[in-house]
Amino acid sequence: MTPAPTTYTTDAERWHAVQSRDTAATGHFVYAVRTTGVYCQPACKSRLAKRENVEFFADPGQAEAAGYRACKRCKAGQGSRRTDLVARACRLIEARETAPNLDQLGSELNVSPFHLHRLFKAETGLTPKAYASAFRAQRLRQRLDAADSVTEAIYDAGYNSNSRFYESAAERLGMRPREYRAGGQGATIHFAVAQCSLGAILVAQSERGICAILLGDEPEPLLKDLQDKFPKARLIGGDDAFERLVAEVIGFVEAPALGLALPLDVQGTAFQERVWQALREVPPGTTVSYTDIAERIGAPKAVRAVAQACAANAIAVAIPCHRVVRRDGDLSGYRWGIERKRQLLDRETALS
Numbered sequence: 001m002t003p004a005p006t007t008y009t010t011d012a013e014r015w016h017a018v019q020s021r022d023t024a025a026t027g028h029f030v031y032a033v034r035t036t037g038v039y040c041q042p043a044c045k046s047r048l049a050k051r052e053n054v055e056f057f058a059d060p061g062q063a064e065a066a067g068y069r070a071c072k073r074c075k076a077g078q079g080s081r082r083t084d085l086v087a088r089a090c091r092l093i094e095a096r097e098t099a100p101n102l103d104q105l106g107s108e109l110n111v112s113p114f115h116l117h118r119l120f121k122a123e124t125g126l127t128p129k130a131y132a133s134a135f136r137a138q139r140l141r142q143r144l145d146a147a148d149s150v151t152e153a154i155y156d157a158g159y160n161s162n163s164r165f166y167e168s169a170a171e172r173l174g175m176r177p178r179e180y181r182a183g184g185q186g187a188t189i190h191f192a193v194a195q196c197s198l199g200a201i202l203v204a205q206s207e208r209g210i211c212a213i214l215l216g217d218e219p220e221p222l223l224k225d226l227q228d229k230f231p232k233a234r235l236i237g238g239d240d241a242f243e244r245l246v247a248e249v250i251g252f253v254e255a256p257a258l259g260l261a262l263p264l265d266v267q268g269t270a271f272q273e274r275v276w277q278a279l280r281e282v283p284p285g286t287t288v289s290y291t292d293i294a295e296r297i298g299a300p301k302a303v304r305a306v307a308q309a310c311a312a313n314a315i316a317v318a319i320p321c322h323r324v325v326r327r328d329g330d331l332s333g334y335r336w337g338i339e340r341k342r343q344l345l346d347r348e349t350a351l352s
Helices: 009-022 062-064 082-097 101-107 114-126 130-145 151-158 162-173 177-181 219-229 240-254 268-279 290-296 302-314 337-352
Strands: 030-033 036-039 054-057 189-195 197-205 210-216 234-237
Touching: 009 054, 030 062, 036 062, 054 162, 082 101, 082 114, 082 130, 101 130, 114 130, 130 268, 162 290, 189 219, 189 240, 197 219, 197 240, 210 219, 210 240, 268 290, 290 302
Parallel strands: 189 234
Antiparallel strands: 030 036, 030 054, 189 197, 197 210
């Protein structure tokens, strides 16, 4: 399994990132040196300061408010005003029960709607409207677990009418809201476990399409993964017709260049779905970097978020996160193991 990503929320994690000059930590925090009065990005190549002289700040604005100036070597303050503007827009969106439109956001932040739209998409990879939709969907998932009724959760999450929510419920949740709230209760998912050249494989299909292709050493953990995701769904072992579908999926795993002519039930945030769509456009036999994918979706600074979206993918090979490598060509992590990633890439290269 891919290790959990570092959050950089503790001083210990942040100091380790500074010591190792971790480029993935860029944008998560800055560190300041009391003896020089300068703040830097975590990966700055300047001489490492003593730990007792270092303090951490969430962003350049906080460091400057504390009296520090930006490092000229790593340009720590570059873009801080733009980042702060987008962060303020995010806070406004998150604080409102009904998402403000672009004109309202521009008015409150004292910038033109066009300028805000351009900066917001450049920083986050999403438009303000898409960000509001994704945040509202995430809040709904949380409210569905705690609310006394689905209607209450819908209104608490910021949807101003039942009908408006239900228009996009299947797209955002992958099933009806009552089913999602109840851990898949009422939903029917057909599945089967088989063997392929990569080991055990589990294929699951909802009413909308293939919702999981899981790989592993043994079948039991794969079934547990499916049960954990939908503990109250009706899981049905595959019949003869489903076995034929599984055979088609296995044939695709063995030879991805053949393609898979089956619908997928893709469930994720708006950002994750954009990453997964970009991955599906990478042809067999080629690789791209996390940076390449970030640039393709119009979010060049969201390299770390791209890596997290790859790790969250539950539809192996059909959403080919195995084709993403580090910029230096290293295979990096893979949800189903580096060796399987290597085999998939070697197989595709040989057949291309």
